[in-house]
Amino acid sequence: MMTRLTDDMVKDIIGSLDGTNDMLMSLTGMNTLELACDAIGMTPDMIDLRGIKVGVVPVTSGKGIIKKFSESVAEITSKLGMDSFVTENADVTGIAEALAAGSEIVFMADDIQFIAVNTKNGRFSNNSFSTAAGYVSALKGAAKGLSGKKVLVLGAGRVGSIAAEIMVSMGAEVTVYDVDTKKLRDLSEKISIRITEDVEGALSSHDLVFNASPAAIDGRHVKEGAIFSSPGIPFPFDEEGLRKAKAVIHDPLDIGTAVMAVQSASFSRPRKQ
Numbered sequence: 001m002m003t004r005l006t007d008d009m010v011k012d013i014i015g016s017l018d019g020t021n022d023m024l025m026s027l028t029g030m031n032t033l034e035l036a037c038d039a040i041g042m043t044p045d046m047i048d049l050r051g052i053k054v055g056v057v058p059v060t061s062g063k064g065i066i067k068k069f070s071e072s073v074a075e076i077t078s079k080l081g082m083d084s085f086v087t088e089n090a091d092v093t094g095i096a097e098a099l100a101a102g103s104e105i106v107f108m109a110d111d112i113q114f115i116a117v118n119t120k121n122g123r124f125s126n127n128s129f130s131t132a133a134g135y136v137s138a139l140k141g142a143a144k145g146l147s148g149k150k151v152l153v154l155g156a157g158r159v160g161s162i163a164a165e166i167m168v169s170m171g172a173e174v175t176v177y178d179v180d181t182k183k184l185r186d187l188s189e190k191i192s193i194r195i196t197e198d199v200e201g202a203l204s205s206h207d208l209v210f211n212a213s214p215a216a217i218d219g220r221h222v223k224e225g226a227i228f229s230s231p232g233i234p235f236p237f238d239e240e241g242l243r244k245a246k247a248v249i250h251d252p253l254d255i256g257t258a259v260m261a262v263q264s265a266s267f268s269r270p271r272k273q
């Protein structure tokens, strides 16, 4: 299932960026920039993001423009030190405008893909990988490492599958749940995971959960003291779940966009040692 942000989810992002930064700092020990770098195996001193020109192009195709989406992407990347702007025009005319202004990175999203193209070399980052990598880093920070740890992944869609793969490569013991058992079996043929069809049992026996599912999480099954890294939208927790969880890492756009920005910049900016 493809999750799409709504006007309502996006309307307060710009005002809440400092709050997300503080939340990440206190829960993971990394701020947004440090987390975004960590997600792609770097540290902030390895890359200079200051002044990189970023054009964000609103896209009208499919379900159309999400109010403040492009403005939020521009603000998230500005906070990382980039020189960002939203094009006045949408679609192809907007892309031409971004290129004519000398943008090194062009962000744009339709209903399926959200990408950040590096115009110096045509390489691009995408939101699914970046969201998975960013939230894995957040979980790793909050759990003080994932190697040898048991992690439950809810949802075997694009983000959940990539996250499972990254965490397996980090040496975590990954169990995946999805309502669609075919998706589960397909994934287990590709990477070394356990699969479960018992979401309640899995939730109540895991301290670490990566939630990449759009489904609600019933607080009755949440394990006391569990840590959730939860890119899934809409926000899935009830009061009981929030009370029992030690930490819930969630934001609608910042983490994935910040990782996209740093990764796309890394395609053209040299990595300092």
Ligand code: 2YH
Binding pocket: 002, 003, 004, 005, 057, 058, 059, 060, 061, 064, 065, 066, 067, 069, 070, 109, 110, 111, 112, 113, 114, 127, 128
């Ligand atoms: O939210 C989305 C898609 N679900 C992409 C998800 C990728 N993981 N797209 C945003 C659409 C933005 C709109 N076209 C605009 O305002 O430009």
